[in-house]
Amino acid sequence: VGTGNDILWGQLVVSKQQGEILNPLHFELEHKMSKVTFVIFSENPTVQSSLEQGNVTVTLSNVILESTSFNRLTGVVSTTNKETSSVNDFGGEFRDGSYITKAWIFPPQEFGDENRPKLSVQVGNVTYTGPLNASMQIENSITKPLEFLAGYHLIIEAELGNFNDRNIYFEPVLVEKWNVLPDKDLSVGQVGIRTTEELKAVSYTHLRAHETL
Secondary structure, eight states, X not given: OEESOOOEEOOOOOOTTTTTTSSSEEEOOEEOSEEEEEEEEESXXXXXXXXXXXXEEEEEEEEOOSOSEEOTTTOOEEOOOOOOEEEEEOOOXXXXXXXXXXXXXXOOEEOOSSSOOEEEEEETTEEEXXXXXXXXXXXXXXXXXXXXXXXXXXXXXXXEOOTTOOBEEEOOOEEEEOOOSOSSOEEEOOSOOOXXXXXXXXXXXXXXXXXXX
């Protein structure tokens, strides 16, 4: 649940000798986009109370919202277009002492020190702003420069100051493998005509093609 569309992709190479055995084909799908969630809190009781009341608007700017191409053979999503934009969240919820945004789904993208996305959180009539972390930690092990990774979920904790301190203070970014698919993989049948309805549809399409010619 969130903003943006994911791409699920999988590939299975089947030889002619295996064709009769693997019917239906059995393979797993993986996420090719990146998922981002913000967990926003404050140690200030007044700000925390405002977050709990839900009068919150979260804006993330300087991000690429749309991919430019998708390679169906490799599953690679490209963002050669560097045009950036902003996206807003209005549907978060207050849970376990924090305001948690709905998930944002972005095409994979890298950031430098000068073009990091900026988070803005409006609580009532007060707006807090700050650039995202320069680095992230992948599954508590590998630390690397911040980027939206394909197939990963970035959980970004952001602490708000008080009404006199409008800065956002970020905790270390945690990045986990994005896996919301069922524990079982998916099976699909090979291409073919299996029913009378499918035969009629193919025959009709074939006939219409000849009429056009």
